[in-house]
Amino acid sequence: MSTGRAIEAVTQTLRSLLGQVAAQVTARPPDQAREAGTGGAQLNLFLYDVAPNPAWRNLEPPARSAGGALHPPLALDLSYLLTAYGDTQDEAPAHRLLGEAMQLLHDGAVLTRAKLSGVLAAAGVHLQPERVRLTPVHLGIDEQSKLWSGFQTNYRLSVAYRASVVLIDALTPADAPLPVLRRGRLPLDALGQDQGVPVSVGAAPRVDRLTVSAWRGNPSFPARTGDGLAVDGAGLAGGRVRARFDHPRLPAPLWADAAAGSTAERVLLPVPPALPAGVATVTLAIGPPEGPVITSNSLPLAVAVRLGPPALGAVGATTVRVRVPCDRLLVKDQPVLLLVGGAQLRPTAPVRPGAVPSFDVPRTLPARTPLTLRLRVDGIDSVPLSEPAADQTKPLPTAFDPAQQVVLP
Structure with missing residues (x-):
């Protein structure tokens, strides 16, 4: 597919085509198109915008769809401004030159492989699966005014074209897995062929x-x-x-x-x-x-985890160390928070599998006040209620489980 020189290749191909109607074809900014001392009939092709192509932006190349990890190509639309200059102060010759150039681009709206490879074959644009097409684009008075005033030069009659699509291949090579040897289950049939992917008829569950x-x-x-x-x-x-x-x-x-x-x-x-x-x-x-x-x-x-009976540890002036066991093994670096008294407390040490997390609970409430504990693991809180009755006719518990509470000294 195309290399990083693809944009240059499209520009040079267009210049080569326009050379059939004008001896002088440049690719300069509008304010530098007519340099001092130059004159005569001239066409100026200025690339003023490069935009991602929405249709190809997330499309994988079909030849690589079986590879595994894929990286789509960089798909671009190139917008050009074509301006004509005459060899006199009269604008009529410039109008004639612009009309002939537009006629040429209309007939050659598709940049063929031969045109692209004949100008800059090293760019590889002629090898991409999609052809580069030229489409005239209408620029309103406001858009043209902003474009020309940005270069601080006088406005001249111009026409815009969009070249789409230019595909630039990724530098990272694609994976090359081994081919699939068979599909479905063994054994093979009488001809030595696989049985294919097993299917069943009926609505999916x-x-x-x-x-x-x-x-x-x-x-x-x-x-x-x-x-x-x-x-x-x-x-x-x-x-x-x-x-x-x-x-x-x-x-x-x-x-x-x-x-x-x-x-x-x-x-x-x-x-x-x-x-x-x-x-x-x-x-x-x-x-x-x-x-x-x-x-x-x-x-x-x-x-959620089930909490075991909490255990008190070291008692400080402002905090009390509380160990909170749980039934479910905690995963390394799993986010764990203790919800108690409206606060969210982090463990005193990083969570390790098999270890009981401990927390420093602040002593903000009066002594001997029971505090209900909840352990939030990976965003899911433990249930601080008593176990529901096995009898489905009995109501669900509405009181906090005393076994999941701690009383600070």
């Missing part, structure tokens, strides 16, 4: 709602270790049903089989103990492990 069963389907409560999940939707049967739990802090997803009592409209799932706190996504996969497997859409799942 749809997941509409994901809630924690213990909280009666209240979506404001996060999931915790030991909780059961209820996934409501449609088409959630037809084979083995598994759930894939993805988390940005996991190197690989976690899998869990559907629990007993699942139906085509509701799938019951356990919360994997190894799922870190934060925001995960849940996707259902239906079908045998050897395939074909149909996957549903994904829904977010808020995962």
Whole structure:
């Protein structure tokens, strides 16, 4: 594809074409087009704007779409101002020259490979997959006035053209992976060909709602270790049903089989103990492990930690060291905050896997005042309420759990 000299190649190609109607074709700013001592018929081609091409800006080159990590080319539109000068003070010869130049560019609106390679083949513009096309652009009185006044020179009759599109290849080479040897499962068929990608006929499963069963389907409560999940939707049967739990802090997803009592409209799932706190996504996969497997859409799942009994540590004049254990293993550098008494406290030391975080709680309230603790991990707060009753007919708890409170001396 094109190199960094692509802009120069297009400009030089246009100058070469315009040389058929004028002996003198320059590429100067408007205020320097007619240098002192020069005269005669002249065409001046000035590049006044370079803009990204919106159609090609995010389009990958088709020849590289199978490579993996891709980098699109730099796609540009070049805007030129074409001005004609006569050999006398009369403007009529300049008008004739401008008309002939416009006629020439109208007939050669597409810059062919031969034209581009004949002027500057090293630029490689003739090798790009898209042709460079010339389009006349109307500049209003206001635009022309700003353009000419910016060069502090007298206005002359001009016409604008846009050359689109010029593709400049990236300097970073694309990856070159090995070819795919087969698709689908083994064994091969009688002719030694692969079986292709397995497909199945029917509507894909749809997941509409994901809630924690213990909280009666209240979506404001996060999931915790030991909780059961209820996934409501449609088409959630037809084979083995598994759930894939993805988390940005996991190197690989976690899998869990559907629990007993699942139906085509509701799938019951356990919360994997190894799922870190934060925001995960849940996707259902239906079908045998050897395939074909149909996957549903994904829904977010808020995962919180369960707090253990807090322990008091060193007592200072203004703060008290409090250790707050939790059931879920914290990931290295995972953001952790302790919410207590309206304050958000950072741990006294960086979070390390397996370590119990400690916090310096300020002594701003009277002594022996119980303080309810909440641990915010990756943006998800622990639930400071008592455990809900197993009996679904009983109301949800509305009081804070004393086991998640601390009393400062």
